Amino acid sequence: MLQATAAVLIGGTSLRGGSGTVLGTAIGVLFFGVLSNGLQMAGFGTEWQQIISGIIIISAALADKIQRDGWDSLALRMPSFKSPAAE
Numbered sequence: 460m461l462q463a464t465a466a467v468l469i470g471g472t473s474l475r476g477g478s479g480t481v482l483g484t485a486i487g488v489l490f491f492g493v494l495s496n497g498l499q500m501a502g503f504g505t506e507w508q509q510i511i512s513g514i515i516i517i518s519a520a521l522a523d524k525i526q527r528d529g530w531d532s533l534a535l536r537m538p539s540f541k542s543p544a545a546e
Contacts, residue, residue, distance in 0.1 A: 462491055465487070466484060466490070468519045469491070469516075470484040470486055473523050494511070498511065
């Protein structure tokens with residue numbers, strides 16, 4: 460299930476809704492297939508394959524957010540607290 464979602468996300472479909480293409484999804488599936496095969500041939504265990512796939516998914520989600528909302532959307536906003544002495 461995670462790999463299917465990742466392939467669609469890498470293929471260009473936004474997590475927040477939107478349209479993707481069949482070609483983009485096919486490229487995402489091909490990308491993760493090649494990645495998985497390459498990591499397996501390099502001797503990485505399945506846990507490392509999942510970690511690397513997760514990093515790629517998080518990176519793609521962040522790239523989607525930056526593309527939609529700009530860099531300022533990633534800024535941490537601290538709540539403002541009023542000091543009891545100021546009242």
